[in-house]
Amino acid sequence: MQCKCCGKPLSYNEVGLHKKLIGKCSQSFFCKRCLARYLDVSEKLLEEKQKQFLRAGCLLFVEEAL
Numbered sequence: 001m002q003c004k005c006c007g008k009p010l011s012y013n014e015v016g017l018h019k020k021l022i023g024k025c026s027q028s029f030f031c032k033r034c035l036a037r038y039l040d041v042s043e044k045l046l047e048e049k050q051k052q053f054l055r056a057g058c059l060l061f062v063e064e065a066l
């Protein structure tokens with residue numbers, strides 16, 4: 001799976017973020033950088049969100065080394 005904006009290969013967590021923040025029904029996804037630009041937030045904020053979701057037990061995310 002690749003970012004629909006820049007073509008970068010997507011990680012499991014990037015797809016998870018897109019599903020959480022944009023919608024579960026999406027067929028194509030943004031990478032973290034393009035998602036941050038699209039939502040007009042920092043990549044840092046998305047990383048914080050990802051950690052929150054992971055801690056809440058959301059199965060769309062896995063533990064990763066940043």
Ligand SMILES: [Zn+2]
Pocket residue numbers: 003004005006007008030031032033034035
């Ligand atoms: Zn991208």
